[in-house]
Amino acid sequence: LAQLYGPLNQLGFMYRSINQSLVDTEKLLQLLNEPTEVNDRDDATALVVDAGEIEFDNVSFSYDKRTTALSGVSFKVPKGSSVALVGESGAGKSTILRLLYRFYDLPEGGGRILIDGQDIRNVTQKSLRAAIGVVPQDSVLFNSSIAYNIGYGKFGSSPEAIEEAAKSAQMHDRIVTFPDGYDTKVGERGVRLSGGEKQRVAIARTLLKNPPILLLDEATSALDTSTEKDIQKALQNLVRGRSSLSIAHRLSTIASADLILVLKDGQIAEQGTHTELLALDGIFASMWADQISTSGGLATPVADTTNL
Ligand code: ATP
Numbered sequence: 128l129a130q131l132y133g134p135l136n137q138l139g140f141m142y143r144s145i146n147q148s149l150v151d152t153e154k155l156l157q158l159l160n161e162p163t164e165v166n167d168r169d170d171a172t173a174l175v176v177d178a179g180e181i182e183f184d185n186v187s188f189s190y191d192k193r194t195t196a197l198s199g200v201s202f203k204v205p206k207g208s209s210v211a212l213v214g215e216s217g218a219g220k221s222t223i224l225r226l227l228y229r230f231y232d233l234p235e236g237g238g239r240i241l242i243d244g245q246d247i248r249n250v251t252q253k254s255l256r257a258a259i260g261v262v263p264q265d266s267v268l269f270n271s272s273i274a275y276n277i278g279y280g281k282f283g284s285s286p287e288a289i290e291e292a293a294k295s296a297q298m299h300d301r302i303v304t305f306p307d308g309y310d311t312k313v314g315e316r317g318v319r320l321s322g323g324e325k326q327r328v329a330i331a332r333t334l335l336k337n338p339p340i341l342l343l344d345e346a347t348s349a350l351d352t353s354t355e356k357d358i359q360k361a362l363q364n365l366v367r368g369r370s371s372l373s374i375a376h377r378l379s380t381i382a383s384a385d386l387i388l389v390l391k392d393g394q395i396a397e398q399g400t401h402t403e404l405l406a407l408d409g410i411f412a413s414m415w416a417d418q419i420s421t422s423g424g425l426a427t428p429v430a431d432t433t434n435l
Pocket residue numbers: 128190191194195196214215216217218219220221222223430431432433434435
Protein backbone atom coordinates (compact mmCIF):
# COMPACT_ATOMS: atom_id res chain seq x y z
CA LEU A 128 0.00 0.00 0.00
CA ALA A 129 2.88 2.31 0.75
CA GLN A 130 3.73 2.16 -2.94
CA LEU A 131 0.66 4.27 -3.54
CA TYR A 132 1.67 6.93 -1.12
CA GLY A 133 5.23 7.56 -2.30
CA PRO A 134 4.25 9.05 -5.66
CA LEU A 135 1.25 10.51 -3.92
CA ASN A 136 3.49 12.64 -1.77
CA GLN A 137 5.11 14.17 -4.84
CA LEU A 138 1.90 14.54 -6.76
CA GLY A 139 0.28 15.85 -3.62
CA PHE A 140 2.85 18.60 -3.46
CA MET A 141 1.98 19.75 -7.00
CA TYR A 142 -1.70 19.55 -6.30
CA ARG A 143 -1.48 21.45 -3.07
CA SER A 144 -0.03 24.40 -4.91
CA ILE A 145 -2.72 24.22 -7.60
CA ASN A 146 -5.88 23.94 -5.63
CA GLN A 147 -5.63 22.82 -2.08
CA SER A 148 -9.30 22.83 -1.33
CA LEU A 149 -10.10 20.27 -3.99
CA VAL A 150 -7.47 17.78 -2.98
CA ASP A 151 -8.39 14.60 -1.27
CA THR A 152 -6.28 11.54 -0.93
CA GLU A 153 -8.63 9.13 -2.56
CA LYS A 154 -9.11 11.42 -5.56
CA LEU A 155 -5.36 11.51 -5.96
CA LEU A 156 -5.22 7.77 -5.69
CA GLN A 157 -7.82 7.52 -8.39
CA LEU A 158 -5.90 9.90 -10.64
CA LEU A 159 -2.81 7.80 -10.17
CA ASN A 160 -4.39 4.46 -10.67
CA GLU A 161 -7.71 4.46 -12.42
CA PRO A 162 -6.97 5.28 -16.02
CA THR A 163 -4.56 2.42 -16.56
CA GLU A 164 -6.01 -0.30 -14.39
CA VAL A 165 -9.69 -0.16 -13.65
CA ASN A 166 -12.76 1.12 -15.44
CA ASP A 167 -16.33 1.11 -14.21
CA ARG A 168 -18.66 -1.05 -16.25
CA ASP A 169 -21.28 0.81 -18.29
CA ASP A 170 -23.96 -0.82 -16.16
CA ALA A 171 -22.10 -0.36 -12.86
CA THR A 172 -24.37 0.28 -9.90
CA ALA A 173 -23.68 1.89 -6.55
CA LEU A 174 -22.47 -0.47 -3.83
CA VAL A 175 -25.17 -1.00 -1.24
CA VAL A 176 -23.53 -1.59 2.12
CA ASP A 177 -25.59 -3.32 4.71
CA ALA A 178 -23.45 -5.28 7.19
CA GLY A 179 -20.11 -4.53 5.51
CA GLU A 180 -19.19 -8.20 5.18
CA ILE A 181 -16.16 -8.87 2.97
CA GLU A 182 -15.52 -12.11 1.15
CA PHE A 183 -12.52 -13.20 -0.92
CA ASP A 184 -13.69 -16.18 -2.94
CA ASN A 185 -10.83 -18.21 -4.45
CA VAL A 186 -8.87 -15.10 -5.44
CA SER A 187 -5.80 -15.46 -7.65
CA PHE A 188 -3.88 -12.51 -9.02
CA SER A 189 -0.68 -11.70 -10.88
CA TYR A 190 0.67 -8.20 -11.52
CA ASP A 191 2.67 -9.23 -14.56
CA LYS A 192 0.91 -12.45 -15.70
CA ARG A 193 4.08 -14.42 -14.96
CA THR A 194 4.61 -14.41 -11.20
CA THR A 195 1.78 -15.15 -8.79
CA ALA A 196 1.00 -12.58 -6.12
CA LEU A 197 -2.08 -14.41 -4.75
CA SER A 198 -3.23 -17.94 -5.38
CA GLY A 199 -6.61 -19.41 -4.38
CA VAL A 200 -7.15 -17.08 -1.42
CA SER A 201 -10.52 -17.48 0.31
CA PHE A 202 -11.65 -15.89 3.56
CA LYS A 203 -14.47 -13.86 5.07
CA VAL A 204 -14.51 -10.76 7.23
CA PRO A 205 -17.87 -11.00 8.97
CA LYS A 206 -19.72 -7.85 9.95
CA GLY A 207 -17.77 -5.72 12.41
CA SER A 208 -14.92 -8.18 12.81
CA SER A 209 -11.18 -7.64 12.56
CA VAL A 210 -8.96 -9.72 10.33
CA ALA A 211 -5.18 -9.29 10.44
CA LEU A 212 -2.76 -10.25 7.68
CA VAL A 213 0.73 -11.37 8.58
CA GLY A 214 3.54 -12.97 6.63
CA GLU A 215 6.98 -12.26 5.35
CA SER A 216 7.76 -9.56 2.82
CA GLY A 217 6.24 -10.35 -0.58
CA ALA A 218 3.71 -12.83 0.86
CA GLY A 219 0.76 -10.90 -0.61
CA LYS A 220 -0.59 -8.78 2.27
CA SER A 221 -0.65 -5.44 0.44
CA THR A 222 -2.05 -7.07 -2.67
CA ILE A 223 -5.13 -8.14 -0.70
CA LEU A 224 -5.77 -4.54 0.39
CA ARG A 225 -5.09 -3.13 -3.09
CA LEU A 226 -7.53 -5.56 -4.68
CA LEU A 227 -10.27 -4.74 -2.19
CA TYR A 228 -9.80 -1.02 -2.85
CA ARG A 229 -9.89 -1.95 -6.53
CA PHE A 230 -6.62 -0.61 -7.78
CA TYR A 231 -6.71 -3.69 -9.97
CA ASP A 232 -9.61 -5.82 -11.14
CA LEU A 233 -9.46 -9.58 -10.90
CA PRO A 234 -9.26 -11.25 -14.30
CA GLU A 235 -11.86 -13.76 -15.46
CA GLY A 236 -11.19 -17.00 -13.61
CA GLY A 237 -9.33 -15.15 -10.85
CA GLY A 238 -12.12 -15.56 -8.33
CA ARG A 239 -14.34 -12.87 -6.81
CA ILE A 240 -14.25 -10.24 -4.11
CA LEU A 241 -17.64 -9.54 -2.59
CA ILE A 242 -18.94 -6.89 -0.22
CA ASP A 243 -22.32 -7.81 1.19
CA GLY A 244 -22.68 -10.27 -1.67
CA GLN A 245 -21.90 -7.74 -4.44
CA ASP A 246 -18.94 -8.42 -6.74
CA ILE A 247 -16.85 -5.27 -6.47
CA ARG A 248 -16.17 -5.34 -10.23
CA ASN A 249 -19.86 -4.58 -10.80
CA VAL A 250 -20.10 -1.48 -8.63
CA THR A 251 -18.85 2.05 -9.18
CA GLN A 252 -15.41 2.81 -7.80
CA LYS A 253 -16.80 5.96 -6.24
CA SER A 254 -19.35 4.07 -4.16
CA LEU A 255 -16.82 1.38 -3.26
CA ARG A 256 -14.25 3.88 -2.03
CA ALA A 257 -16.86 5.86 -0.15
CA ALA A 258 -17.49 2.73 1.92
CA ILE A 259 -13.83 2.11 2.71
CA GLY A 260 -11.53 4.06 5.02
CA VAL A 261 -7.79 3.71 4.57
CA VAL A 262 -5.20 4.34 7.26
CA PRO A 263 -1.85 4.04 5.49
CA GLN A 264 1.59 3.76 7.07
CA ASP A 265 2.48 7.23 5.97
CA SER A 266 -0.24 9.83 5.66
CA VAL A 267 -0.17 12.88 3.48
CA LEU A 268 -0.52 16.17 5.30
CA PHE A 269 -1.56 19.34 3.53
CA ASN A 270 0.11 22.64 4.26
CA SER A 271 -2.96 23.84 6.02
CA SER A 272 -4.41 23.90 9.51
CA ILE A 273 -4.64 20.78 11.60
CA ALA A 274 -8.43 21.29 11.59
CA TYR A 275 -8.44 21.17 7.77
CA ASN A 276 -6.21 18.11 7.75
CA ILE A 277 -8.62 16.23 9.99
CA GLY A 278 -11.81 17.76 8.60
CA TYR A 279 -11.35 16.70 5.01
CA GLY A 280 -12.32 13.21 6.10
CA LYS A 281 -15.77 14.71 5.75
CA PHE A 282 -16.10 18.14 4.22
CA GLY A 283 -18.33 20.51 6.14
CA SER A 284 -17.59 18.93 9.53
CA SER A 285 -18.18 21.28 12.45
CA PRO A 286 -15.27 22.29 14.72
CA GLU A 287 -16.92 20.23 17.48
CA ALA A 288 -17.00 17.11 15.29
CA ILE A 289 -13.35 17.64 14.34
CA GLU A 290 -12.38 17.98 17.99
CA GLU A 291 -14.34 14.89 18.93
CA ALA A 292 -12.58 12.88 16.22
CA ALA A 293 -9.20 14.20 17.39
CA LYS A 294 -10.03 13.17 20.95
CA SER A 295 -11.03 9.70 19.86
CA ALA A 296 -7.82 9.46 17.83
CA GLN A 297 -5.74 10.44 20.91
CA MET A 298 -4.53 13.58 19.12
CA HIS A 299 -6.45 16.35 20.88
CA ASP A 300 -4.06 16.69 23.83
CA ARG A 301 -1.17 17.19 21.41
CA ILE A 302 -3.08 19.69 19.26
CA VAL A 303 -3.87 21.96 22.19
CA THR A 304 -0.11 22.33 22.76
CA PHE A 305 0.30 23.84 19.25
CA PRO A 306 0.66 27.66 19.14
CA ASP A 307 -2.76 28.24 17.55
CA GLY A 308 -4.45 25.02 18.59
CA TYR A 309 -6.63 23.62 15.80
CA ASP A 310 -5.77 26.60 13.54
CA THR A 311 -2.06 25.78 13.60
CA LYS A 312 -0.59 25.13 10.20
CA VAL A 313 0.98 21.68 9.88
CA GLY A 314 2.97 19.97 7.14
CA GLU A 315 6.19 20.92 5.42
CA ARG A 316 5.69 24.61 6.05
CA GLY A 317 4.14 24.38 9.50
CA VAL A 318 4.43 22.28 12.62
CA ARG A 319 6.07 19.02 11.63
CA LEU A 320 4.30 15.97 12.94
CA SER A 321 5.98 12.69 13.80
CA GLY A 322 5.04 9.47 12.03
CA GLY A 323 2.87 8.42 14.97
CA GLU A 324 1.10 11.79 15.04
CA LYS A 325 0.45 11.70 11.30
CA GLN A 326 -1.06 8.28 11.70
CA ARG A 327 -3.38 9.60 14.42
CA VAL A 328 -4.42 12.44 12.10
CA ALA A 329 -5.30 9.77 9.51
CA ILE A 330 -7.29 7.92 12.16
CA ALA A 331 -9.17 11.11 13.08
CA ARG A 332 -9.95 11.78 9.39
CA THR A 333 -11.25 8.27 9.00
CA LEU A 334 -13.39 8.54 12.13
CA LEU A 335 -15.05 11.57 10.52
CA LYS A 336 -15.51 9.73 7.24
CA ASN A 337 -17.21 6.98 9.24
CA PRO A 338 -16.89 4.14 6.72
CA PRO A 339 -18.25 0.64 7.45
CA ILE A 340 -15.04 -0.98 6.14
CA LEU A 341 -11.44 -0.23 7.08
CA LEU A 342 -8.07 -1.02 5.56
CA LEU A 343 -5.15 -0.46 7.89
CA ASP A 344 -1.46 -0.66 7.23
CA GLU A 345 0.45 -0.67 10.48
CA ALA A 346 3.60 1.46 10.52
CA THR A 347 6.79 -0.57 10.41
CA SER A 348 8.97 2.04 12.03
CA ALA A 349 9.55 1.44 15.70
CA LEU A 350 7.50 3.75 17.89
CA ASP A 351 8.15 4.59 21.49
CA THR A 352 5.96 2.79 23.99
CA SER A 353 3.66 5.68 24.84
CA THR A 354 3.08 6.57 21.14
CA GLU A 355 2.42 2.91 20.46
CA LYS A 356 -0.16 2.84 23.25
CA ASP A 357 -1.86 6.01 21.97
CA ILE A 358 -2.08 4.57 18.46
CA GLN A 359 -3.44 1.28 19.71
CA LYS A 360 -6.14 3.10 21.67
CA ALA A 361 -7.00 5.29 18.66
CA LEU A 362 -7.19 2.21 16.45
CA GLN A 363 -9.43 0.42 18.93
CA ASN A 364 -11.82 3.38 18.79
CA LEU A 365 -11.73 3.34 15.00
CA VAL A 366 -12.09 -0.39 14.48
CA ARG A 367 -14.99 -0.85 16.88
CA GLY A 368 -18.16 -1.83 15.00
CA ARG A 369 -16.47 -1.85 11.58
CA SER A 370 -15.19 -4.67 9.38
CA SER A 371 -11.44 -4.29 9.17
CA LEU A 372 -8.52 -5.80 7.32
CA SER A 373 -5.11 -4.85 8.67
CA ILE A 374 -1.54 -5.55 7.75
CA ALA A 375 0.30 -6.23 10.97
CA HIS A 376 4.03 -6.01 11.39
CA ARG A 377 4.09 -6.23 15.16
CA LEU A 378 2.45 -9.46 16.19
CA SER A 379 1.82 -8.12 19.67
CA THR A 380 -0.67 -5.59 18.28
CA ILE A 381 -3.02 -8.18 16.81
CA ALA A 382 -3.42 -10.53 19.74
CA SER A 383 -7.09 -9.56 19.91
CA ALA A 384 -7.89 -9.83 16.16
CA ASP A 385 -10.91 -12.03 15.46
CA LEU A 386 -8.96 -13.88 12.80
CA ILE A 387 -5.31 -13.88 11.75
CA LEU A 388 -4.39 -15.00 8.24
CA VAL A 389 -0.79 -16.12 7.80
CA LEU A 390 0.22 -15.62 4.18
CA LYS A 391 3.06 -17.41 2.50
CA ASP A 392 3.88 -17.17 -1.21
CA GLY A 393 0.45 -15.74 -2.01
CA GLN A 394 -1.50 -18.41 -0.17
CA ILE A 395 -3.11 -18.68 3.23
CA ALA A 396 -0.75 -21.03 5.04
CA GLU A 397 -2.41 -20.84 8.47
CA GLN A 398 -5.42 -19.15 9.98
CA GLY A 399 -6.96 -18.78 13.40
CA THR A 400 -6.87 -16.63 16.50
CA HIS A 401 -3.61 -15.75 18.17
CA THR A 402 -4.11 -18.54 20.73
CA GLU A 403 -5.07 -21.09 18.09
CA LEU A 404 -2.07 -20.23 15.94
CA LEU A 405 0.35 -20.51 18.83
CA ALA A 406 -1.12 -23.93 19.65
CA LEU A 407 -0.68 -24.96 16.01
CA ASP A 408 3.05 -24.46 16.52
CA GLY A 409 3.69 -23.63 12.86
CA ILE A 410 4.76 -20.50 10.95
CA PHE A 411 2.96 -18.04 13.20
CA ALA A 412 4.32 -19.63 16.35
CA SER A 413 7.85 -19.39 15.04
CA MET A 414 7.35 -15.75 13.94
CA TRP A 415 6.06 -15.03 17.43
CA ALA A 416 9.03 -16.77 19.06
CA ASP A 417 11.40 -14.73 16.86
CA GLN A 418 9.75 -11.47 17.88
CA ILE A 419 9.73 -12.34 21.54
CA SER A 420 13.41 -13.24 21.47
CA THR A 421 14.48 -10.08 19.64
CA SER A 422 12.25 -7.53 21.35
CA GLY A 423 10.47 -9.00 24.30
CA GLY A 424 7.34 -9.09 22.12
CA LEU A 425 7.23 -5.38 21.51
CA ALA A 426 7.86 -3.13 18.59
CA THR A 427 9.96 -5.06 16.10
CA PRO A 428 8.67 -5.29 12.54
CA VAL A 429 8.47 -8.82 11.16
CA ALA A 430 8.62 -7.73 7.57
CA ASP A 431 10.77 -5.40 5.57
CA THR A 432 8.46 -3.23 3.48
CA THR A 433 11.08 -1.21 1.71
CA ASN A 434 10.14 -2.88 -1.58
CA LEU A 435 6.63 -1.43 -1.50
P1 ATP B 1 5.52 -6.45 2.40
O1 ATP B 1 5.46 -7.04 3.78
O2 ATP B 1 6.92 -6.27 1.94
O3 ATP B 1 4.70 -5.22 2.29
P2 ATP B 1 3.46 -7.98 1.06
O4 ATP B 1 3.16 -9.22 1.82
O5 ATP B 1 2.55 -6.83 1.24
O6 ATP B 1 4.95 -7.54 1.37
P3 ATP B 1 2.83 -7.74 -1.75
O7 ATP B 1 3.25 -6.32 -1.93
O8 ATP B 1 1.38 -8.02 -1.71
O9 ATP B 1 3.55 -8.39 -0.48
O10 ATP B 1 3.52 -8.56 -2.92
C1 ATP B 1 3.12 -9.87 -3.32
C2 ATP B 1 3.93 -10.24 -4.56
O11 ATP B 1 3.57 -9.41 -5.66
C3 ATP B 1 5.43 -10.11 -4.38
O12 ATP B 1 6.05 -11.17 -5.08
C4 ATP B 1 5.74 -8.79 -5.04
O13 ATP B 1 7.05 -8.77 -5.56
C5 ATP B 1 4.71 -8.73 -6.16
N1 ATP B 1 4.33 -7.34 -6.46
C6 ATP B 1 3.83 -6.44 -5.58
N2 ATP B 1 3.55 -5.27 -6.22
C7 ATP B 1 3.87 -5.45 -7.51
C8 ATP B 1 3.80 -4.63 -8.68
N3 ATP B 1 3.31 -3.37 -8.62
N4 ATP B 1 4.24 -5.15 -9.85
C9 ATP B 1 4.72 -6.41 -9.92
N5 ATP B 1 4.79 -7.25 -8.86
C10 ATP B 1 4.38 -6.78 -7.66
